[in-house]
Amino acid sequence: MCGNFGFLGKRLPQDGSDLLPERVVEICQTMGRETEIRGEQAGGGVVFARDRDGRVIFVGKKVVNLKRRNLTQSLEQTFATTRRQATKKGAKPLDEAIVGIWHYRYATSSPPAILETHWHEWMPARFANVWRVENGQWICDRQLVNHRITHNGDFDAWTIFDESIENAHLGLWLQRVLHTPNATRGDSPKIAGMMDLLITQGMWDASLRLAYQLAVAESLEDAFGGKQPSASAPNTAPTEEQISDWSAIAEQVFLKHKDKLLLPYANSIVELSRKHVNQLEQELLQTLSQHSSIRQWSTAKQSAWIKTAVHVFFHNNLYQATKLFLSRAKGSFGLVTASTLSEATLVVSAWGQPIATGFNVQDNYMVYASEPAAVDAVLSHIPRSYRLDLDQKAGEIAWVGVDHITVYSMLEDRELRSSELEERWIPLQGNSYILPPEEQATDPVQRDIQEIPKVLKSIELSWRDPTSFNRQTADYFAELLIEQAKNWDHRQRATVNFKLEPVTDLPCLNLMITGVESSLWLGERFAEDLISLFPALTVKTISANQLLQRLQYGWKGLHLGKTTIVLAISQSGQTFPTLQATNALEELRRQGHIGELFILTGEMCSLMGTAISQYYYQESSFTRRILINGSGRRTAEPTTVAVAAAQATLTELLLYLAKRLRERFPAHQGCFGMTLTTTELLMLEQTKDEFIHRAESIVGITTKGDLNRSSDYQQLIHSSRKWAWHILETPFAWGIHALYILITVGLNAPLVQTLFRVLFSLANLPLPAVLLPLLTLADILIYIFGPWLWSLGLRYIQHRPLLARTGKRTLVIGDVPWIHQLLKVYVSKLFSLSYGIASLDVHGANPQDHMLHHFGHRVVRGTLIFLGVPDGRRSLLQKEDENAVLMTGKQATGVQHLNTGAEIIALGHNSAIAHQGFQDAIVLSSDPLPLRETDDSTVDRQLTLEQLREARFGAFERLLASYVFFWALAKQVASFPLLRYQHWKSQSRTRIMTTAAPISRVTLDLSKHPVERNQSK
Structure with a gap:
């Protein structure tokens, strides 16, 4: 869960002598604020500069963020001081370009520490003779060589010696090969070491060292005296003295041949005469083979060593080295590599992790970021600005300069043509697929809560419009379900008419829903309600992490079939497990192993959208596979409006599917054993339409933003x-x-x-x-x-209980599973930065089930219990549920000492809860529905109707009310003098899980894991 971002552009006359002009600082702080949601435990920044002697250097700084500080502000304060100090010591900006690189870190492979914070380098800056070509002439400079990287993702292993070397052993090997110890524990520093090994262009010592490992050494153990890799094993890699001797010989031979090597009118080091390169190789082989340390090698090894060394000497610049590294790497990579040997260029790579690049044509600069919204925040208001998202699934490596970009596709093993890139440019103005950036707010949680009515209204309007994206997607979804229903109806008729034996194997799923955390909980509730409407529908919900495991090692038991519909839910559209599951499922869809894949996200433009081939340039067509909840991108970690919008969108989908299937199958039983009639569906529609007014009353603001202190x-x-x-x-x-x-x-x-x-x-x-x-x-x-x-x-x-325990209070939230799970996370995040002297321990349980068993023995004086109570006036079943909750509350009240026990607040719609002996009751306004006595079939439908009304609306109202209650509570605590904190964020600031959480990305091998047959045919 880390984030890269940076800037590369022309230096303007008004930029002065600052290493980072003020305009660039503002741009990068804007990107930093957007990137914070990927983690802000630590961060680093680095900028290119020149020293007193005109050599290219890096000027950088790292910080570990304090618990309640803002990383963007903290890093810039210290980095600005570092830049000023460097300027006083003689550092000067580059003449033609400004290049800045930043990284925000959430620790995964090692704890937060300056040493483990990105940027990373393995070998410190060192002087070396570096050959280059300028105006057709060879030039040898004494340059300061330094390579640095930033990385988001996981570096698991690298392939060499025909085996995959895992990260820890690779680090030990690099220490020996490079003769440079390194105390870091993380995976990313090893990438920096690999850059030191692989960047060799123009340097004979580095070229010969790399060539030895690629062509001469036979195993990893060769560098450990033939022993297993360990810190105590001897170092038997070529010594620095040996490499120095080899390079001195190679340098002398090269001097004899260099004037013949270049083609006529050559302007780069790679424009070579093959004939004269062969002659160089032959003389190098003859000369170096006489060296005592080389003489014992076989002729084949000597020849391969020389050919490899010559090749990497001419070709392995920053760009080629990055390509070579990623071609053999295992893991996920949002990678940025930089070198003092490539002063005005960067290489940014996306493979299993996102990188978005943005271009400001009029001001001649580009920006990049792991978080696409960071690019949008900088460029969305600037005319003629475009975004290009690197394809993380195929793997792409972009070599960018002030006025050029080259993109290499790892999947296709070629550089993409300019025309191919132009087709992928995403215009950032006047684009219906791109939402404007979120405005900054002093209290993002309050802002999000207050925007709930407006967002719910926009969702309602979207679903009323037959041409909207949501309606187009819902129509396609309904068409697929109708086809499934026809098959179901055919099987039902065949079973009845021919008295067929029921199928013993579970048929393939009609629908599978996946996501993590709040998205999964909302999906589970949606699945239960869908089954209430269509009892014969086979629906499964599964965590995206579990799904990744099942897809990786075989999916027996998932019951996927050629007609199965999958719905993946992620507010951000880039939650790592859900995104990786989307990639894998899309591959299954393309090969015909599942019927269709849909996604539900907060906005149209997302990485999950890209994964299902939705493009975002203005002329691109809509795939009809994306549902949008309209909440957009939200930075507050205690999530409110995003959950509300997703719940409302799923409600719209549920009712729309029910309406379409009822219209298509108007018979009494309908399809999939449908339980509600058209009249009852209209009653739910009416409740839905009234819900927005209820939301306005609860959150205290109208859809137009006017105060409504109800x-x-x-x-x-x-x-x-x-x-x-x-x-x-x-x-x-x-x-x-x-x-x-x-x-x-x-x-x-x-x-x-x-x-x-x-x-x-x-x-x-x-x-x-x-x-x-x-x-x-x-x-x-x-x-x-x-x-x-x-x-x-x-x-x-x-007037509070006198004898309650003093000290930290315990809060137990009691409500149905999806509500108490959402609220437990919400409240714990509201208090994640609170001081220990004024905080809460937060728990959740279902008072209709296990709450008493989990917490009855833990109730003490002053325990705070927040009970969500269903409205028992609606139906007999809900009356039983209400009684169960009230009984749990009364049993908790009975646990007393010194005549003092738990303090309970009951939240519900029935005024009767105010007379149950609890310390407080919050009774939400409502229109009661009297119980009706009818025939048995109508009673069954009435129970289903009220069950759906409670799940989609009644419980939803309690959720919104709880959001307001706990926000106001946390706001007051967070405003206490000397104990103030930002209640809308956590220390790590992981709003989005963007690395393995905890399952890594999956690589499908369909030949090993054939999909189950559709048993329902």
């Missing part, structure tokens, strides 16, 4: 303040006690003694000596137990 909203805010004081009382009491000590000790006036002296003085009586020890003891007890005494006083004044 009774619902006021209840939520008022109740949250009381609980906020439960959390704040400890620091508040400590503050009172500190002030008490300051006054009484500072004035030498202990409270009890001073009061008694004043009283006896007013009575003109001396203070009895016998009382003095007792008064002193009383003052000592106040000093010892003061915080507890102040807490009691505070509770008494605020």
Whole structure:
């Protein structure tokens, strides 16, 4: 979960002598703020410059972010100081270009530390003779050689000696081959070491060293004295002295041949005469084969060594070295490589990890970022700006300069033509596929909550429009289900007419839903409701991580078939496991092993969209496979509007599919055993239409952004303040006690003694000596137990339970699974940066099931229990559910000590919950539906109707109310003096999981894992 971003552009006259002009700093800070959602535990930045002697150098800085600091601000403050210090020491900017590289890190392979933070280098900067060609002439410079990389992803292994060398052993090997120790533990530093090994153009020592490993050495153990790789094994790789001797000989031979090597009018080192290169190889072989260390090699090895060394001497620049590295690498790579030997260029690569590049034509610069939104934030308001997303699935390597870009496709093993790249340019203005960047907010959680009604309204309007993207996708989805329904109906008729034996094997799935965390929980709820509507529909939900494992090692039990529809859900459209599962599933779809693949994301333009071949240039056609919840990109980690939008979108899809299938199969039973009639579906539609007004009332703002301080909203805010004081009382009491000590000790006036002296003085009586020890003891007890005494006083004044335990409170959220899971994550993130003296332990459970078993024995004085109660007035089944929740609450209330137990807030729609003996009840306004007595079939449909109404709307209202309640609570805690924190983020800031979480990406081998046959045929 890391992020790359950077800048490469022409230096303008107004840029002055700053290594990074102010305009570039602003651009990169904008990208940094967008990249923070990939993790902000640590970060580094580096810029190209020249030293006093005109040699190209790197000027860089790394920081490990403090827990409650902002990484973008912290890094720029320290990096700016480093740049100023470098300037004072004689560093100057490049004349023609500005090149800056940044990386934000979330630690995966090693803990956060300066040493482990990107950028990375393996060998320190060193002087070397470097040959180059300029104006058809050979030039040898004494240059400072330094290579640096930044990397997002996982580097697992590299192939050499016909075997895959895992990361740890590769690091030990590099230390011997490069004769440079390295104390880092992470995987990415090894990439820097590989660049030191592979970048050899114009350098004979580096070329001969690499050629030895590629053509002479036979195994990894050759560098360890034939032993297994270990830190204690001897180093038997060619010594630095040997390599120096070899390069001196090669240099002399090269000097004899160099003037004949270039083709006429050659302007680069690779424009060579093959004839004269062969002559160079022959003389190098004759000369070097006489060296004592080489003489014992076989003739074949000597010849291969020379040919390899000559080739890499002429060709292995930064670009070619990166290509060679990735061609043999295993893992996932959002990789940026830079070298002082390529001062005005960068190589950015995407393979299993994203890299987006953006180009500002009018100001002549390009930017790149792991987070496409970082590019959009910089360029979306600038005319003639374009974005090019590298194809991470096929693997692409881009060599970019001030005025050129070359893109190499790893899959196709060729450089793409300009016309092919032009077809992929994404215009950032006037593009219906691209949403404008999110505006900055001081409280992103509050902003997100307040935008819920507006987003819900936009979703409603989208689904009313037959030409909208969502309706187009839903129509295609419905068409596929209708075809499945026809087959189902045919099988049902055949079973009845011919009395066929039922199929013993489970038929292939009609629908599989995948995602992780909140996306998965929403998908599970959607699947349950879909089955309530269509009991004969076979639907499976599975975590994207589990799906990746099953796809990697065989998918027995997944029951995928040629008609199976898959829905992948991810708000960001780039959550690593869901994205990798999308890539694998799309491959299955293309080969006809599954029916179709749909995705649900927060916005149209996403990496998952790209994975299913949705293009985003203006003329591109719509694939009809993307559902958009319209919430866009959100930076707050405690997610609200994104969940609400996804729930609303899935509700729209559910009702639309039901409507289409009911229209197509109007018979009483419908298809897949459909349970509701057209009339009952219309009732759900009506409830859906009214829901937006309920959302406005709950969040306290209208769809147009006007304040709506309803009774619902006021209840939520008022109740949250009381609980906020439960959390704040400890620091508040400590503050009172500190002030008490300051006054009484500072004035030498202990409270009890001073009061008694004043009283006896007013009575003109001396203070009895016998009382003095007792008064002193009383003052000592106040000093010892003061915080507890102040807490009691505070509770008494605020009418809160006096004898609840002091200290950190425990919160238990009780509601149906998808609600309590979402809220547990939400509240824990709201308090993730809180101070230990004013925080919460957050738990969740289902009060209709296991909550009592999980937490009944853990209830203590002052435990906070937040119960979500279904509306028992709606149906007999919901009445039972309501009673179960209330019973759980009462049983928790019964666990008491000192006549004090848990403090419970009940949240629901039925006013009866206010009379159950709980400390507080938040009753949301509602229109009750009286119970109806009808025939059995109607009762069954009524139960299903109310079950769906509760799942799609009633529980949803409780979720929105809980969002407001806990936001207001956290806001008050986070605003307490001296204990302020940003409640909308966490320390690591991992809004998006973009590396293995924890399953790595899958590579399908369909020959080994044949898909199950469709048993339902």
